Amino acid sequence: MMNDPRGKDASATHGAYLAIREKILTGDLPAGQKLKIERLREMLNTGASPVREALSLLTSDLLVERIDQRGFRAAPANKANFEEILTLRCVLEDMALRRSIERSTRTWEDRLVLAHHHMTRATDQGTAAFEEAHKTFHMTLLDNASLAMLERYCSQLYDLNIRYRYLAARGAGYRRRDVSGEHRAILDAALEGDADRASARLLDHYRLTGDYLVAELDDL
């Protein structure tokens, strides 16, 4: 009955949440598209209630819009939106990273080193694995700030950004630049407790990727 590749069989709602989320992020469900319950229901082999609830939850993530009495649609994507995401990320991650470094501990340093190492290892293991390790690294940079809402916003913005990467190049070619060198530079600065340098490197990292993406997104 449950032919989900992953072993975990949490609730049907959670399964639907993950599946729909993935489809939106990768562009399988294009931005702006109407999301009909019935269609999703049969795509995911589940009932209407879980689908509906999953969509409500995706609303929190700004990946789905809901209009009362007329259903759900995948959040629209456009250049202005992308630029807003970039701006907000720069401001919020700057704040979070500085505070993380300020409160640095050995434990955090350890987690950071590990997250970075796992990311370098994951380059071989397919994009999905790398994607996850990459996010973990970036979130670890921020999580020592111990500001739950700020973390949540950053995580949200990170995810929204993924979608634009897929839009620009269908996910391929992301590692074209010397991304691993940039990661290394951020890590080193953070470990040394140099907040200014770490933040500068992190923001460069985003702005470089951002410029690259903007170039591909002219048509939107």
Place this chain on the structure above:
Amino acid sequence: MMNDPRGKDASATHGAYLAIREKILTGDLPAGQKLKIERLREMLNTGASPVREALSLLTSDLLVERIDQRGFRAAPANKANFEEILTLRCVLEDMALRRSIERSTRTWEDRLVLAHHHMTRATDQGTAAFEEAHKTFHMTLLDNASLAMLERYCSQLYDLNIRYRYLAARGAGYRRRDVSGEHRAILDAALEGDADRASARLLDHYRLTGDYLVAELDDL
């Protein structure tokens, strides 16, 4: 069948959303409390589906937490959370206000003056009316930035803050300070296009209220 005081009879979900939201903001449903479907269902005279969906939507607003397979609870409230809200508001509203002023137009100025005027008028008409006019004024200050997500975050944070006002003083006594003078000062600076002064006044406004609230919240 619909004995809702307000004439509007949108969806049952929307009605439940507004009702539960109100109860959480005012403390009628205390922070951290388990929210059982059955209980809410009978409180609101509606079915389980609308309640469930309303709770999912309130999750977006960070007013409700959802744990898979074990239901919903009102988001917890504590001093650290309050301080995080205050910090984030200061950073985000500063950004939004500056950009609003930067892009100032006659139309926006007009809307601002009107929103301010309506707020001063609403002081007589009960807290609910004032509450709404107050939020409209603050959001109008920001909305000329035309950054949809930023606005959303600010609106969210504004609402979360309301709850702490109720927690500190059960909603009363908010207008004790010279709040109207502070509003006036923000308005004037914004109209003159003086972003630095406007931002300084706005942040003072929040920090003053913040300090007042923190004093009352020691126990949390």
Place this chain on the structure above:
DNA sequence: GAGTCAATTAATATCGATATTTTATATGAG
């Protein structure tokens, strides 16, 4: 008596069917 495990209770999550509302289609008047 403290802790573990089974049986019971309570709550959540899900299904399938129905009612409501919106959207699309077609019909007729000006």
Place this chain on the structure above:
DNA sequence: CTCATATAAAATATCGATATTAATTGACTC
């Protein structure tokens, strides 16, 4: 031919009942 209006089709929203899962209670061992 355009616009408005009524009709038909499709989709959303809601209900009531059931299946699953978590929390509680109580019996039993050590």
